Amino acid sequence: MSLLENIHGPRDLDGLSPDQLTQLAEEIRTFLIGEVSKTGGHLGPNLGVVELTMAVHRVFDSPRDAIVFDTGHQSYVHKLLTGRHDFSHLREKGGLAGYPQRSESVHDIVESSHASSSLSWADGISRAFQMTGQNDRYVVAIVGDGALTGGMTWEALNNISDDNSRKLVIIVNDNGRSYAPTIGGMARFLSDVRTRRTYRNLDNASRRVFGLFGPPGRALHRGLRGGMRGFLSRFTNNEALYSNLDIKYVGPVHGHDEQAIEAALRQAKNYSAPVIVHVITQKGKGFEPAMLDAADQFHAVGHIDSETGEPIGGASGPSWTSVFSDEIVKLADADPTIVGITAAMLIPTGLDKFAAKYPGRVLDVGIAEQHAVTSAAGLAFGGMHPVVALYATFINRAFDQVLMDVALHRAGVTFVLDRAGITGPDGPSHHGMWDLAILQVVPDIRLSAPRDSTRLREELGEAVAVTNAPTVVRFSKGNVGKEIEAARRTADGVDVLREAPHRDVLIVTVGPMAELGLQVADRLAAQGIGATVIDPRWVVPVSQSVIELAAQHRLVVSIEDGIRVGGIGTRIRQDLRAAGVDTALTELGLPDQFIDHASRAEILEQVGLTPQAIARDVVAQVLGSKIPVARPLEDEPADRRA
Numbered sequence: 001m002s003l004l005e006n007i008h009g010p011r012d013l014d015g016l017s018p019d020q021l022t023q024l025a026e027e028i029r030t031f032l033i034g035e036v037s038k039t040g041g042h043l044g045p046n047l048g049v050v051e052l053t054m055a056v057h058r059v060f061d062s063p064r065d066a067i068v069f070d071t072g073h074q075s076y077v078h079k080l081l082t083g084r085h086d087f088s089h090l091r092e093k094g095g096l097a098g099y100p101q102r103s104e105s106v107h108d109i110v111e112s113s114h115a116s117s118s119l120s121w122a123d124g125i126s127r128a129f130q131m132t133g134q135n136d137r138y139v140v141a142i143v144g145d146g147a148l149t150g151g152m153t154w155e156a157l158n159n160i161s162d163d164n165s166r167k168l169v170i171i172v173n174d175n176g177r178s179y180a181p182t183i184g185g186m187a188r189f190l191s192d193v194r195t196r197r198t199y200r201n202l203d204n205a206s207r208r209v210f211g212l213f214g215p216p217g218r219a220l221h222r223g224l225r226g227g228m229r230g231f232l233s234r235f236t237n238n239e240a241l242y243s244n245l246d247i248k249y250v251g252p253v254h255g256h257d258e259q260a261i262e263a264a265l266r267q268a269k270n271y272s273a274p275v276i277v278h279v280i281t282q283k284g285k286g287f288e289p290a291m292l293d294a295a296d297q298f299h300a301v302g303h304i305d306s307e308t309g310e311p312i313g314g315a316s317g318p319s320w321t322s323v324f325s326d327e328i329v330k331l332a333d334a335d336p337t338i339v340g341i342t343a344a345m346l347i348p349t350g351l352d353k354f355a356a357k358y359p360g361r362v363l364d365v366g367i368a369e370q371h372a373v374t375s376a377a378g379l380a381f382g383g384m385h386p387v388v389a390l391y392a393t394f395i396n397r398a399f400d401q402v403l404m405d406v407a408l409h410r411a412g413v414t415f416v417l418d419r420a421g422i423t424g425p426d427g428p429s430h431h432g433m434w435d436l437a438i439l440q441v442v443p444d445i446r447l448s449a450p451r452d453s454t455r456l457r458e459e460l461g462e463a464v465a466v467t468n469a470p471t472v473v474r475f476s477k478g479n480v481g482k483e484i485e486a487a488r489r490t491a492d493g494v495d496v497l498r499e500a501p502h503r504d505v506l507i508v509t510v511g512p513m514a515e516l517g518l519q520v521a522d523r524l525a526a527q528g529i530g531a532t533v534i535d536p537r538w539v540v541p542v543s544q545s546v547i548e549l550a551a552q553h554r555l556v557v558s559i560e561d562g563i564r565v566g567g568i569g570t571r572i573r574q575d576l577r578a579a580g581v582d583t584a585l586t587e588l589g590l591p592d593q594f595i596d597h598a599s600r601a602e603i604l605e606q607v608g609l610t611p612q613a614i615a616r617d618v619v620a621q622v623l624g625s626k627i628p629v630a631r632p633l634e635d636e637p638a639d640r641r642a
Contacts, residue, residue: 003027008083010057010107021258025050028077029286035087037306040425041098042073044284044298048175048255052142052279053077055261056171059269060140063106066125070118070143072099072110073300074173082107091425093598098426113429114397115344115367116150118143119170123156126166138167138269145174146344149366160274161247168274169265170247173255175283251278256285320475321418323453325350327460328387328416329357338464341376341388343369349389349418369394373401373413380411385464388413392420392432392474399438402470407442412467416460420449420474421512421561422590422604427597433590435474436510436562440540440571444469447540449511453480455495459537476512476561478600484514486535490545493537500530505618506553506583507533508546510560510568516611517559523615529622539568542575550576556585557618559609564589586621588614 003020004027006012016024028050036043054077056067062082069075076087079096082105089095100108110121122141129137147153160168248271253264261279268275283299284290289309290298298304303312332338332354340351340362355362365372369390376386395402395417406413420432439445446469450456456475463471486495497514498521505524509517514535521531532553536546539560550556550572558569569587576583590607604610608617 004031004080005085007081010062010081013054013058013081018259021054025054025258026286028054028080031080031087032076033287033306035090036076036301037304039087039090039092039095040300040302040304041090042076042299043287043301044290044293045074046076047285047287047290047298048281048283049074049142049173050077050285051256051258052171052173052261052281053081055258055265056140056142057081059262059265060138060169063109065138065140066109066122067107068110068118068121068125068139068141069100070141070147071115072113074142074144075100075108078107079105091427091597093596093602097597099429101427111429113426114394115144116147116152118147119153119156119160122168122170123160126168127163130166135167138169140169140171142171142173145172146367148172149344150368151370157247164273166274167269167272169268170274170276171265172251172276172278173281174252174278175255175281248273248275249278250275251280253277253279255279255281317479318453319479320453320456320477321348321350323456323480324389324416324418324460324473324475325353327457328354331461331464332358332361335385335464337383337385339363339379339384339386341365341372341379341386343367343372343390343394345389345391349391349416351389369398370401373398374405376413377401377405377409377411380406380413381409385467386413387416387464389416389418391430392417392435393423393430395435396438402439402445403442406470407445410444410468411470413470414460414463414466415470415472417472417474419477421476422595422600423477424600424603425597428594431590431595432474432477433562433595435472436539436560436568437566439472440566440568442470445472445540446470446538447472447474448538449474450537451509451511451514451535452483454483455535455537456480462538474511481512481515484518484535490543492543492545494543494545494549495535495537496532496549497535498531498533500525500532502530503532503553504530504555504622505532506549506556507531508556508558508569508572509533509535510539510558510562511535513559513561513609516609516614519611520557520559520614520618523611524618527615527619529619540571542572546572547575547579547581550583550585551579551581553583555618555621556583557614558585558587558589559614560587560589561609562589563592565592584621586617588617 003024029047032043032046060067084096084104087096091098097104099111099113101111102108110118118141122139126139143153250264250268254260264277268277298309304310305312328340340354342349342351342364344364344367346352346355346364351362365375372388376388379386395415417432417435420435423430423432436447439447446466448459448463450459460473463473484497486497487499488496498518507517507521517533521533524531532549534549536543558572560568564587567587567589569585569589573585576585588609595603
């Protein structure tokens with residue numbers, strides 16, 4: 001009989017024997033491989049934390065004890081152990097989220113999937129428990145070794161070490177990786193701990209000798225391992241990293257021996273003070289294709305074959321990321337001053353090809369976006385042209401550095417923002433919908449949004465040619481759509497995609513919204529409304545020809561995949577007023593809300609960014625304002641005309 005189907009909450013784990021726990025771990029891995037291969041999601045990280053998550057829930061009492069996951073992409077096992085077994089619509093509309101989500105369970109606390117924040121959360125929660133007299137409640141933070149490359153982690157550790165009276169357990173899930181292999185001095189230190197021969201040899205010898213005596217011998221080995229671990233942590237100075245912070249250290253612990261982890265966690269729990277438990281795990285554990293994948297060990301997958309790990313289906317054509325990846329290498333070939341910078345996202349942002357060809361010209365700084373941006377300012381001062389490649393959602397973390405270190409110093413730095421706009425299944429913290437509104441307030445910044453692969457290559461080349469101000473190239477997740485050629489280009493670089501003989505409505509599209517704008521124009525033309533569609537290419541600053549075209553039309557409609565509040569439409573409105581142009585303007589974009597996970601198409605329909613909805617709204621405005629058009633609209637209800 002399946003053990004997993006009878007686990008409805010953490011306390012259902014309490015009565016399981018060691019052999020049953022081993023069986024349950026195997027069942028969980030089988031379940032995850034089977035289900036995630038159908039839906040896509042974060043497979044490798046979750047396969048690596050099965051025993052660790054089981055041990056946490058056996059030793060601590062969630063939700064009374066608060067469990068905080070750093071990033072949260074490794075919370076699938078946690079979801080299973082807290083009774084959420086329906087993974088059939090994982091990361092789809094109405095299904096389980098790919099990260100912890102409070103609306104799903106009282107066991108989920110932190111929803112943000114931005115790394116290196118968990119220890120600050122844990123610090124705050126533990127202080128609140130202390131201040132309110134809840135001294136019997138523990139806080140457990142599960143943080144990866146990759147997150148230790150982020151400065152916020154060390155800011156939190158500095159404050160946690162200031163007060164040793166709180167019940168706070170920090171579990172370092174050390175698999176030597178963030179997305180790809182973890183880099184930097186911290187990574188080298190932990191790698192030395194992981195591979196230290198003294199510990200490994202003694203541990204293996206003990207396992208072999210006592211294993212000859214069957215289950216009693218294995219139990220004795222586990223007991224001796226705890227003492228051996230404590231001795232070796234002193235003998236080999238494993239505690240050196242944390243000793244000056246005055247935080248107790250337990251480890252290293254075998255991350256796939258549930259009972260060993262459990263013993264270490266109980267030891268940590270008994271301290272009743274901040275303690276670090278160092279657990280060594282294998283990302284992708286139990287799925288051979290993942291373990292053999294040196295690049296990212298199946299960190300995140302689409303639909304795959306559950307046996308071979310090979311991708312199934314998927315959209316055809318190049319991705320936005322791959323177009324950038326190829327083009328940045330060509331630009332670097334021609335310009336030796338171009339350097340790449342990323343924050344633990346070398347492969348996902350497409351800088352891996354650049355790094356392979358020019359390893360000395362690409363820097364991976366770890367999960368440290370703030371450092372990445374200010375370091376880029378320094379590189380620019382030294383005569384280089386840095387290209388900082390990040391996900392759009394993560395530029396939020398480095399806004400101060402963009403403003404005060406790059407822009408204030410007029411540094412020629414190019415920011416390439418992948419996954420801009422609606423990203424879909426990863427949910428609220430991963431939608432790249434704030435970048436246009438946030439960044440356009442930066443003085444002298446130039447923002448571009450390519451509509452297709454040709455324009456991406458073109459605008460990237462224009463961006464790296466700017467040496468005295470920050471530039472931004474932002475594009476979507478997934479595959480590039482069809483090429484959209486312009487009817488003409490204005491003297492200041494605005495592409496006119498379609499021009500009606502009679503100028504009723506000017507549709508200003510941002511990046512990939514160009515195709516949507518053309519579809520709206522088709523619907524309006526069927527109703528006798530002339531629509532001109534333009535792609536400004538560089539949306540900030542607003543080009544003079546955009547203002548001139550707006551003055552020639554009766555209505556302006558801007559369409560963007562960023563938030564409406566403070567978005568590009570707002571910027572155009574302000575510039576029109578400053579130029580004395582009184583053409584009415586409608587800004588269309590995303591609401592200033594946190595948008596739940598669903599497909600991109602479902603979300604765009606939800607927020608009204610579809611050809612039918614937009615055309616209907618424009619027709620209503622034309623009728624309501626009595627804007628004259630080339631010929632009368634048909635005599636039918638307004639809700640049917642579009």
